[in-house]
Amino acid sequence: MIYSREHINGDVRLIAEVVVIGSGAGGATIAKELSEAGRKVVVLEAGGHFTRDDFNLRMDFAATNMYWYGGQLITLGTPMFVIPQGKTVGGTTTINSGTCLRMSHSVLKKWHMEHGLWDINDEELALYYAAVEEYLFVQKGDPEVLGKNALLFLEGARNLGLSGGILPRNAKDCEGFGVCCFGCPTDAKQSANISYIPDAVKAGCDVYTNVTVDELVLKGGRVTGAKGRFAGGNGNGSSGPTIEVSADVVVLAAGAFHSPRMLLAQGLCNSSGQVGRNLTIHPCSPTVAVMDEKIGNPKGVPQATYVDEFADDGIMLEGGTVPPLGVAMNLPYNGSRLAAFMSGYPNTGMFGAMLSEHCSAGTVKLHPRDRQRYVITYNLRGDDVRKFRFMTEIMAEVWFSLGAKSVFTPTVSFPDMLPSDLKRFKKQKPKASDYIAVSAYHPLGTCRMGDDPESSVVRHTGETWDIPGLFVCDGSIVPTSLGVNPQLTIFALAMRCAGFVDEKLEKVAGRQGQGKASCSDLH
Amino acid sequence: MLRIIEETVRAMTLHVLGTNTFPDLPVPDPEASVELLREWLEKGIPEFGAVTTAALLALNLYSLANNGRTLPDCNFRAQASLLERLFKRKGSIMYGFFYIVSMPIVGAYYARDDVQKTLGFDVVALKEEAERRVVSRTASLPKKEPGEELAESAGNL
Numbered sequence A: 001m002i003y004s005r006e007h008i009n010g011d012v013r014l015i016a017e018v019v020v021i022g023s024g025a026g027g028a029t030i031a032k033e034l035s036e037a038g039r040k041v042v043v044l045e046a047g048g049h050f051t052r053d054d055f056n057l058r059m060d061f062a063a064t065n066m067y068w069y070g071g072q073l074i075t076l077g078t079p080m081f082v083i084p085q086g087k088t089v090g091g092t093t094t095i096n097s098g099t100c101l102r103m104s105h106s107v108l109k110k111w112h113m114e115h116g117l118w119d120i121n122d123e124e125l126a127l128y129y130a131a132v133e134e135y136l137f138v139q140k141g142d143p144e145v146l147g148k149n150a151l152l153f154l155e156g157a158r159n160l161g162l163s164g165g166i167l168p169r170n171a172k173d174c175e176g177f178g179v180c181c182f183g184c185p186t187d188a189k190q191s192a193n194i195s196y197i198p199d200a201v202k203a204g205c206d207v208y209t210n211v212t213v214d215e216l217v218l219k220g221g222r223v224t225g226a227k228g229r230f231a232g233g234n235g236n237g238s239s240g241p242t243i244e245v246s247a248d249v250v251v252l253a254a255g256a257f258h259s260p261r262m263l264l265a266q267g268l269c270n271s272s273g274q275v276g277r278n279l280t281i282h283p284c285s286p287t288v289a290v291m292d293e294k295i296g297n298p299k300g301v302p303q304a305t306y307v308d309e310f311a312d313d314g315i316m317l318e319g320g321t322v323p324p325l326g327v328a329m330n331l332p333y334n335g336s337r338l339a340a341f342m343s344g345y346p347n348t349g350m351f352g353a354m355l356s357e358h359c360s361a362g363t364v365k366l367h368p369r370d371r372q373r374y375v376i377t378y379n380l381r382g383d384d385v386r387k388f389r390f391m392t393e394i395m396a397e398v399w400f401s402l403g404a405k406s407v408f409t410p411t412v413s414f415p416d417m418l419p420s421d422l423k424r425f426k427k428q429k430p431k432a433s434d435y436i437a438v439s440a441y442h443p444l445g446t447c448r449m450g451d452d453p454e455s456s457v458v459r460h461t462g463e464t465w466d467i468p469g470l471f472v473c474d475g476s477i478v479p480t481s482l483g484v485n486p487q488l489t490i491f492a493l494a495m496r497c498a499g500f501v502d503e504k505l506e507k508v509a510g511r512q513g514q515g516k517a518s519c520s521d522l523h
Numbered sequence B: 001m002l003r004i005i006e007e008t009v010r011a012m013t014l015h016v017l018g019t020n021t022f023p024d025l026p027v028p029d030p031e032a033s034v035e036l037l038r039e040w041l042e043k044g045i046p047e048f049g050a051v052t053t054a055a056l057l058a059l060n061l062y063s064l065a066n067n068g069r070t071l072p073d074c075n076f077r078a079q080a081s082l083l084e085r086l087f088k089r090k091g092s093i094m095y096g097f098f099y100i101v102s103m104p105i106v107g108a109y110y111a112r113d114d115v116q117k118t119l120g121f122d123v124v125a126l127k128e129e130a131e132r133r134v135v136s137r138t139a140s141l142p143k144k145e146p147g148e149e150l151a152e153s154a155g156n157l
Ligand SMILES: Cc1cc2nc3c(=O)[nH]c(=O)nc-3n(C[C@H](O)[C@H](O)[C@H](O)COP(=O)(O)OP(=O)(O)OC[C@H]3O[C@@H](n4cnc5c(N)ncnc54)[C@H](O)[C@@H]3O)c2cc1C
Pocket: A021, A022, A023, A024, A025, A026, A027, A044, A045, A046, A047, A083, A084, A085, A086, A087, A088, A089, A090, A091, A092, A093, A095, A096, A097, A098, A099, A100, A101, A181, A211, A212, A213, A214, A228, A253, A254, A255, A256, A258, A259, A303, A441, A442, A443, A473, A474, A475, A476, A485, A486, A487, A488, A490
């Protein structure tokens, strides 16, 4: 059952075999796999439970109800990135764009060579990928619903000799309502809130929503459960009743910011000194083009086509149709220029790019005055600055080749680029500080996996080196930037980790000389 | 929220949105900007609130230094020329402040159903259509009836 705040009248005490903290790509997958294997699983999720009935296509509704801090999370550094994260049942998958790509063999090779992760091999990973893809109906988007913007950009890129195609997505019967990032109103997008979580619940899992976990419970060097608190009566803050779940295994799946924050706050699992370090984010940058022709906005899929010509250099271009508010918030204009630009919204094209492999790394540290919060630092440096600049250049080039009159770039030096500016833009020395209004969506690496306890936080199984029975299973364990959007890999790794958690439970049961523990609700 | 902050956001709304010469765009509502800022300050990280508050106060200090009055106390024309000057100082800290303060104003306006509809994104019609199209993991969606197209943005513009 999915419990929400109004079901709860007093403090809650539970016993389970596994308690999972977070219901996103990592947590939901673990919960489903283990529940279906007959394990008693309790999921604790900080966000609320929303369904298609609630999803009203409004960005402001989504931001205030389903994103951490109203979507205003930012990195400190140069440039500053807005880095929104989901806070709802299904985690960030509920409000993501649905792109599902496998990472390449070359990235896995890096995991082998640099992180000793030889236990994860191509063949095994391919099986997990295939299982997730089948379960989530991953398929290329239907050109009929992708929207003109994405197809036009792809055509322009191909005319310039760049390779690209239609993105595979976890969407079934998608009709291009274009609001995947605000919650899919038809249930077409197979995010964890409509796939993994309902199937976990069907298999007996209990999900407690609006619960912020703030403590991992330890006894004799082992983890024995987790404690948290429900939100207050209005669903905000965490001033409600307490909840404590005793369990043989705890799976921390709170995402690449909250998982390290929790470990740092309690000083756990950090013998390597790597908790909160090695943050990669896939920095993104948009372009908005003013076209003569109508682009057919707002029909379409927000992330529909890609250009992978520069994938080997760590650059992926991906884009689609974005509602007006998304465009307006990305423009450094004001006054009549803003109004003029927005009046022309039906004629605007938008496409984005991300540094899909990068050497810049950031950190997640505890907030100096509030241990419940964290500070993210990230600086774009070295060759990444040049590549970031190149992303803007190539997107502008595609738009101009399609006849764009001007292209907005998130740079201070050329915010509104005319075709005649492109040459000068290319000649200018790239500077990280030239960028404003940039964003990132894929934090990874802050509790990285590896084969060496001195340089990693968890084993290839997801179990922490330092605390038996404590697993981390979310984007934080992914040790490098991935070259592609991460959700499919996180789902696949979580499916793999579920097997090791199950094995661990067998061992614990063996030690205790008993069968599977039973869950009893003691509240 | 401090009164000066509310008044500054109210005063800036028309300037930031610049819709007066675009009769097709609905009239801005300064109260909606104030309301959204209030919500952001409540739900956002405290640092965001601190930076926004500092930015609003800095804009007023800048106005005092240049016009001898706070921004809300200046007349419309003086407000416009001050903000235009700031807008041109791209890359400066004052421009950064101006940009931050503009966000709730732009956000509140372009989130309005009537504004989005004018631009072709009719959330009410699309939601109604979505309600009729229930995708299930176990069954396929029926083919659309002829004429049952996505609520197409007539778009007045
Ligand atoms: C706007 C957007 C679009 C994206 N688009 C794509 C895309 O198209 N394709 C793709 O592959 N990836 C995409 N991503 C990224 C992808 O969704 C994430 O990488 C993925 O969901 C991360 O999985 P996770 O398990 O690490 O964390 P999440 O999915 O974020 O789940 C973590 C969960 O833990 C909960 N939690 C945190 N702290 C606590 C606590 N203390 N107590 C209880 N619960 C807690 C959170 O509320 C959250 O629900 C996108 C991301 C964003 C923001």
